Amino acid sequence: HEGANSARLICDIYNADGTPFEGCPRCNLKRVMKEAEKMGFSMNVGPEAEFFLFAKDKDGNVTTSTQDSAGYYDVGPEDLGEDVRSDIVLTLQEMGFDIEASHHEVADGQQEIDFKYSDILTTADNVATFKWIVNTKAASNGLCADFSPKPLPGEAGNGMHITFSINAKEDSSAEKVLCSMLAGIHAHIEEITCFLNPTENSYKRLGTAKATQYVSWGKENRSALIRIPTKKGEARLEIRSPDPECNPY
Secondary structure, eight states: OTTOOOOOOOOOOBOTTSSBOTTOHHHHHHHHHHHHHHTTOEEEEEEEEEEEEEEEOTTSOEEEEESOOOOTTOOTTTOTTHHHHHHHHHHHHHTTOOEEEEEEOSSTTEEEEEEOOEEHHHHHHHHHHHHHHHHHHHHHTTEEEEOOSOSSTTSOOOOEEEEEEEEOOTTSOHHHHHHHHHHHHHHHHHHHHHHHSOSTTHHHHTTSTTOOOSSOEEESOTTSSEEEOOOTTOOEEEEOOOOTTSOOO
């Protein structure tokens, strides 16, 4: 209703005896963060979640028809999603988000809105909120938002590239930490993939339309699993395999 207020509630799940529930991903993330802190490490994370805007038919059923045929960074009149993105951005800003970019993506009807990085728990909360706001605002504009990794065969899929940086204790150089981060991801990528790409549809995206296919890394190589930005003095990596269907925690 006009003038009504809404609230966002984020909570942890606990057992009846007051201990954290082992199946609560948010509790588990907080536990791992405490373990890392004792070792002298903390992490900042910046995600880039992509999504499609699909039209509905006259009966209100969702279709796979897009409302535009624009391309990467196109503007109006080709980009018909900018009004919806603007509505989403304004709502997110009212909720305290620091928006860095909002633009049309590669495929017809595909969108991207990026918000500023933060500590790992805040970012996970923000991803959950972001998807809720996108879905809500798309619906209020008569459309449907789709975060699935590969909603349209033959078109670019929805990724959620994640850039993360480690803040290390004083005796650890940025270069040393960077190498350890890279080695750790390579060593455990099979297990990591189960969490970052959790659906059958996830594997229709990987290996197509610039989505990574091989376990590899490179500097400024946007087809690699891990991209290392060229800015010196930072322990920062971008992992390009995740998709928006994964649990952000």
